Amino acid sequence: MAFSGKWETETQQGYDDFCKLIGIPDDVIERGRDYKLVTEVVENGDEYAWTQYYPANHSVTNKFVIDKECDMETIGGKKFKATVTRENGKLSVRFPNYYHTSEISGGKLIETSKATSAKGTVTLIRTSKKI
Numbered sequence: 001m002a003f004s005g006k007w008e009t010e011t012q013q014g015y016d017d018f019c020k021l022i023g024i025p026d027d028v029i030e031r032g033r034d035y036k037l038v039t040e041v042v043e044n045g046d047e048y049a050w051t052q053y054y055p056a057n058h059s060v061t062n063k064f065v066i067d068k069e070c071d072m073e074t075i076g077g078k079k080f081k082a083t084v085t086r087e088n089g090k091l092s093v094r095f096p097n098y099y100h101t102s103e104i105s106g107g108k109l110i111e112t113s114k115a116t117s118a119k120g121t122v123t124l125i126r127t128s129k130k131i
Helices: 015-021 026-033
Strands: 005-013 038-044 047-054 058-065 069-073 079-083 085-087 090-094 099-105 108-117 120-130
Touching: 015 026, 015 108, 015 120, 058 069, 079 090
Parallel strands: none
Antiparallel strands: 005 038, 005 120, 038 047, 047 058, 069 079, 085 090, 090 099, 099 108, 108 120
16 A cells, blocks of 8 residues: 555656657646646555646546556546556556656655657656655
């Protein structure tokens, strides 16, 4: 149950470059740069409900069971199928344009997203505190 609870963004590293690479519009990048994203996780064994609350009262909830294919959605509303895995307490999933991991380290939620282009890999690291 390490992930359960509400988490608020403290820091983001690589935000602008990552968002540009995956095609987020500049105006959305601007609004989200200093926004304190809230992530709410409900964890029940291998079942999760993972909700992220964005600016302008927009939220995305993905429900999944570890190691089972499920329907998921990106912030932009794109639907896709994916399988979330767990190894050594870290959750991992491949989104359409990037690879995402989540873990608890030092009491913080650490989310790492990596996208690759012809210029190389761009990484976004978001650190959140429990609220």
